[in-house]
Amino acid sequence: MAVTDGAADLEWVEVPVGRWAFQRRPSQRLPLDPRTAKRTRRYVQLAPWSLLTGLVTLVAWLAAVLVDVTPSIRLTAVVVAGADQLVWLLVRRGLPRQIPYRTRFGDLRIPEVPAEVAQQWISQNPGVTATDEPPPRPHSRRFYAGWSVGLVAAAIGLTVVLANDGREDFILFWVLVPVLFVAGVSMALKAQPQSKADPRWTWPPT
Known part of the structure; x- marks a missing residue:
């Protein structure tokens, strides 16, 4: 069953552990519904470029705010910065809510798994447990x-x-x-x- 919606039609995908945009490894293999699987693979392919495009966005904003340039160049810089942010917002939107992450205690958690899917995993995997406790903060x-x-x-x-x-x-x-x-x-x-x-x-x- 897919951890996203419990669908029987699923695809196994390497999902990054954590939400660092430029991070592809480590990853956790999870069953996802086909639509989410496609979006997640696209994100994994594009994520390494996010650091470079982020620098381009920063330079564009600084040029628009600090540098004495013509209005057309300033407008171009603002458009470039805004377009980059919009593109990455759309790319990240395709990620499922069930992104695994490590707590500061070393536990691997998958949030917001549907209850029926969680029960199936518990019954088939002795090491899996379910909890309604809020995830611990990264720091004390x-x-x-x-x-x-x-x-x-x-x-x-x-x-x-x-x-x-x-x-x-x-x-x-x-x-x-x-x-x-x-x-x-x-x-x-x-x-x-x-x-x-x-x-x-x-x-x-x-």
Whole structure:
């Protein structure tokens, strides 16, 4: 049965472990429905190029924002950057929700497997277990709390420096202030205890 929708018509596909766009290995062989299998193979073929296209996008955005160029060149840079982001959004959209990943404890998990499929796997594979526990964070709560304090303090400190240095500062420094603050708040939220959501069926290794 396909782990995506329980279909009997399935194809076995090497699915990357984790969601790093440029990563093809390690991988886990999983049964997928034909449509998802086709999209996953396409993603695996294109993923190694994502790092290069990401650099092109960064250069295009920097050229559009920082470099004194003609309006036509600036518009071209914005179009190139936007098109690259749209293409990769569409490519990643084809990935199934059941992307396997390793927890920091070494467990291999497959999220959001349909309940009937999970029960079949449990009955046929003694090492497979099901759980509705939320997946553990990649790092400890202390890690996220420390980064939260540091990022918020950096945002406040940068604001004080920019407001009192008596000169016109580079605009990106001011843009950095809310970025640091939002990142700190995000880390603080991750430091909170996780609560159970809807049941998620996972597959740790033996």
